[in-house]
Amino acid sequence: MFTSAADAVGDVPSGASIAVGGFGLCGIPDRLIEALAASAVSGLSVFSNNCGIDDVGLGILLQLRKISRVTASYVGENKEFARQYLSGELEVELTPQGTLAERLRAGGCGIPAFFTPAGVGTPVADGGMPWRYDADGSVRVASPAKETREFGGATYVLETGITADYALVHAVKGDTEGNLVFNKTAMNFNPLAAMAGAITIAQVEELVEPGEIDPAEVHLPGVFVQRIVHTGPQTKKIEKRTVRTEGASA
Incomplete structure (x- = not known):
């Protein structure tokens, strides 16, 4: 308390x-x-x-x-x-x-991690989303690509x-x-x-x-x-x- x-x-x-x-x-x-x-x-x-x-x-x-x-x-x-x-x-x-x-x-x-279909085929999974910009508007830090895997014929992305x-x-x-x-x-x-x-x-x-x-x-x-x-x-x-x-x- x-x-x-x-x-x-x-x-x-x-x-x-x-x-x-x-x-x-x-x-x-x-x-x-x-x-x-x-x-x-x-x-x-x-x-x-x-x-x-x-x-x-x-x-x-x-x-x-x-x-x-x-x-x-x-x-x-x-x-x-x-x-x-x-x-x-x-x-x-x-x-x-x-x-x-x-x-x-x-x-x-x-x-520690799990697979989900949400974001497959988008920058969420493929990477490249701007995490941080520079003052001039360019991208300083971009999201990395994530591991994907197929289960039952469908693709899933690994999230931590x-x-x-x-x-x-x-x-x-x-x-x-x-x-x-x-x-x-x-x-x-x-x-x-x-x-x-x-x-x-x-x-x-x-x-x-x-x-x-x-x-x-x-x-x-x-x-x-x-x-x-x-x-x-x-x-x-x-x-x-x-x-x-x-x-x-x-």
Whole structure:
């Protein structure tokens, strides 16, 4: 148990690799991210479905230049992310969303690699995707070609499992033993990120004693969680709001 988010992430060093849960802005470990933002760490390598938006979630760390590399599957709502990537300030490995999820799960289960059909016949498998640009717009680092193999007459590409030094996750409920419950869409990447971390830190909205969560309702067992911090209810933010002008027809 930790009394504050700052204490929970206090030993995260510069250059660490971090798996971060959440889906869009849903279920992101915002208090833990804010605590990292207030620390002196830099040069982080992040594994996450996306990198937040310009002033929320991982976007805060981006603005402070604390992230050097991102492995993600979606980057569409963050202008600063795009600017840093295209200017050569940030290295980015884009991977299909399902592949990213399975890479995290595989790493957490001790599986070093697996074959998948996703990306076969594209630069995902063939290589050449820009990982890092130079300031002049040329490609400094490109993705390598990956091994492919046939099974049952179909071609599959080899993807490696992901493990990280730390994992940051958000749960709607947890007990002091680290058993966690996630809410709806927050289940997509939080459990997988938690499994991939050598040290997993969970912020929980509601903290209860062991036995108060029905075992059948546990989404992630405490064996995957090393640190818990009770942060209380999460402030809900809307990632993208679309409204019609007053008087416009539906």
